[in-house]
Amino acid sequence: MxxxxxxxxxxxxxxxxxxxxxxxxxxxxxxxxxxxxxxxxxxxxxxxxxxxxxxxxxxxxxxxxxxxxxxxxxxxxxxxxxxxxxxxxxxxxxxxxxxxxxxxxxxxxxxxxxxxxxxxxxxYIAGNSYQGKTAENQTIAQTLAKIHLAGSQCNFDVQSPHESLPQIVASHINLARQQPTCTPGVSRILDTLEAYCQQSLIIPESLPLFPVHGDFIPWNIAFHNNEVTAIYDFDNCCMDSRLHDLGEAIVAFFALDYLGQSSQLRKGIRLNLPVKETHAFLQNYQAISRLSNLELKWLPVHVLGAWWESILLSFIRCEQDEHIMQQILGLPGIVSDWWNQLNFTHTL
Amino acid sequence: MPQKCLLVAGGKGGIGKSTVTAGLARSLAAAGKKIGILDADLSGPNQSILFQTEPLHVIDNEIVPAYVDGVKVVTLGGIAQRETALVWSDPVIQSTLRKLVKDVTWGHLDLLIIDMPPGSGKIHLAIHELFPSATVLFVTTGSPLAAADCIRQISFYKRLKTPMLGILENYSHFSCSCCGEKQAMYDTELVPEIAADIGLPLLAQLPWSKNPADGNEMNDLRETCIQWLKQPFAAER
Structure with a gap:
């Protein structure tokens, strides 16, 4: 993202x-x-x-x-x-x-x-754009896991750029404040969000590090017959928890609607996540590479951060009006409910 | 690739090239002709608005034209957001137009009408390369500014040795909503004088209208086109 x-x-x-x-x-x-x-x-x-x-x-x-x-x-x-x-x-x-x-x-x-x-x-690798098919979601999850696994075998002789989820959200909050559309009401919401992030959006350093893509979203992936033919744009890659990509992918593939226009692919952001589809996505990822209990514990926080980031970006780009900003503070509850419904720990 | 091709040009923006293109295409299609439109105004592709097309689809690496009112329409409008500025660098103009002409499932067409952008630039030259045997129809108004640009445009196509169908004066008059009286919008003599000077037929004088195809005024132009279509293709002459 x-x-x-x-x-x-x-x-x-x-x-x-x-x-x-x-x-x-x-x-x-x-x-x-x-x-x-x-x-x-x-x-x-x-x-x-x-x-x-x-x-x-x-x-x-x-x-x-x-x-x-x-x-x-x-x-x-x-x-x-x-x-x-x-x-x-x-x-x-x-x-x-x-x-x-x-x-x-x-x-x-x-x-x-x-x-x-x-x-x-x-x-140049030709391919179709993402169409939201179940079969596409399956191969996306598995390909992402393969990237993380293969990437972990890479001997980097250069230092990784670093970018943490709290930093990303904080920078988006600052950018949102600078927008002409930032009304006093939105400004108050951003203040509350910032305080919440400083207090609660803290990622433990003990999470295992992987080279992550950093922008794992539908329009950076091409398909043919539901198989991934190309993954583009590794410009934002860095060493981080793989939850960085997973959280972003869950939001990008399951909470965003797609317009299909080349100048604006995103149509809107939904404030709910489909339980069955996201469950299948995580299952498919784990069919290739299991997440540890520590990673599973911190996955909802990464989903929350990626969701906030996405909403803030939409506001910055004027794709969304103030209405969605008013609901941004309700996201922790929505993510919590989603994660509880997912009941993921019991399926392991 | 379509063979018989009519360029709707005029030099000036806002003189109704796109609405004349759409109106003529609809009128010819209603008369049973198989008509296609290529929207060559890459930075201001308005045919998607005039025909209310969805973004074009691609099947087997070929663009499927929108099919509205019996007209096949290829336009980049609707692919990008309406507020997105479409800026084209020189190297891609020709390749883009070639794609919009050659990678399209046109099927059989009696006529491809090309809605040209204002001015005389890279797009005009690229279209000339793609359709060296095309014929041009000039659209202008009685505004001295539009007329001046039209004269330059005629000169441009003379240099390209493009056959010319004639001149159409758009927005020549309107009917008063109160008394119905026909009132001129510009100098009524200017465009006929230009046509006479250059030796081109003045094909029609269209009134201001929300949709040129709705009125009978398009009939003369349609009949002229139908007669022209009966002539042998320029390349065969």
Missing amino acids: PLKSKPIELEFDLFDETLLNTVVANYDVGNLLEANSVVLEGDRIVILGEKTQTSRKMAVETSKGRYFLKQIPWYCDDLQSVAFSHKLTIHLAQAGLPVPRLLTSSSGTTWIEIKGSKFTLTE
Whole structure:
């Protein structure tokens, strides 16, 4: 899920021909034939440039094949983050997971820098967007578990960027306060939420650490015949509890509705979680890798944090009005009820 | 890929190219013709509003046009949010238009009508490359500004050696809601003079209307198009 202070306004800084040719010239991919910002993804048309407000993306056809060109988002393009992310991406691809292969530039790096922005070129993997099918949810959960397991075998020679759930929520609260739509009423809600987070949203350091994706949401995953064909955007990955990804996935896959537009995939946020579906999701994850009792104990807190983050982000992006903010303080009770209904400890 | 193609152009924005496109397409479809619309106004794709289309679907890597009132419509409107600014860099304009033309299950069409954007730029050149044998219909109003832009647009298509069907004067008049009297909106002589000077037929003078296809005023243009469609395809001549 998007992190920290992403820019709210879209900057119209597009790929021009000079930039495209410079990128292609830095890789052994032949001559540039065509650049596409409109691609057919499964059953829909996607305008790549409108899919995100943080980085430029484009499908590139060259005489040697089709590739995906992407600008690394500005908020995670420091060398440490890039090195960690690329180490994990390469490791997972080599381990046989559906992660697009990063191409190496002529100077031996997995990225190139042009005019202060960093770019990657990866293989292009076609696939459908998420449609909310039960079979898709099953493979998503299992793939996530496989990523965590395979990632834990990676020997990182670079330090992990660090980002904790309480930090993420706190930064979203601060961003929400800066919005022109932040009325005195919303401001009071944010004050209460902040106090609650400082008191209760505390994650124990004893939780085991894994390399986590950090943005495990439907529009970073492609499918074919309900199987995951590609997982994109490891830009936010870091060492953290795997509950970071699990909490985010449960909210993103089960509490958000999808619009299907390329500029706004999220239609709305529901304030309930389907018990049967989320139970199956966790079962499928655990079919590959069991969560410890300590992890299970702290999963609801991660779901709560991810839910808050998602609602705050919607408010920041003006996708939601004040109404949903008024209900944000009721989420701990909703998560608690959901977790009790899930009755998960008894099924282990 | 459709063969017979009519560009609806005019140079100026807001002169009714899109509504004329939609009205003419509906009128021709009602007369039994198989009509497609390509919304080439990539930054202001309004055909999705005029035809109230859902976002287009893709089946087997081919775009399925929306099918409304007997017209097949391909537009990027509805794919992005209505408030999203659609900004296109030069390298992708041609590839995007090619996709919207070639990766589409058009089926048999008697005519593809292309709703062109204002101005004379990359999109116009890209469409010319895709449809070198297209014919152009100019839409303008009696406003001196619109007329000036239309003259430039005609000059542009002359350089491209594009066949020209004629000029349509849009928003030429309106009927007073009180007395029904026909009242001119602009200088009534300007567009006929331009047409005469350039040697193009003035095909119709449409009134201000919420929906041009609703009135009989579109009939003349429709009949002109039907007669034109009977002519051999330009590439075969």
